[in-house]
Amino acid sequence: MSELSQEEIAEIKDHFDFFDNDGSGLIDQDEFCQLLKILAPEASHENAIRGFETIDVDHNQQIDFDEFLDWWKMNWTVF
Structure with missing residues (x-):
């Protein structure tokens, strides 16, 4: 497993939250595809x-x- 810095995690979280349109803390498959x-x-x-x-x-x-x-x-390096 690759280690990410706190800064990288915060950036990823910001992107995740952007696609969490209803603020539920969850994203669906379409939102996941957009995030990716x-x-x-x-x-x-x-x-x-x-x-x-x-x-x-x-x-x-x-x-x-x-x-x-x-x-x-576990997977980001394959992209």
Whole structure:
């Protein structure tokens, strides 16, 4: 797992919050794909969908920031 600085985490959180349109602390698959376009523009839409499905282990069609951040730390270098 790659370590991110507090500054990098804060920047990622700002982007996450931007796409959390209703302020629930959760984003859905469409919002996740938009977020990934900002953080990893070279990621394909298919990879974004697979990433969301990997994170959404309870299949409620939403993920929170901690789930996203854990996934991002393990995967951001592949993009």
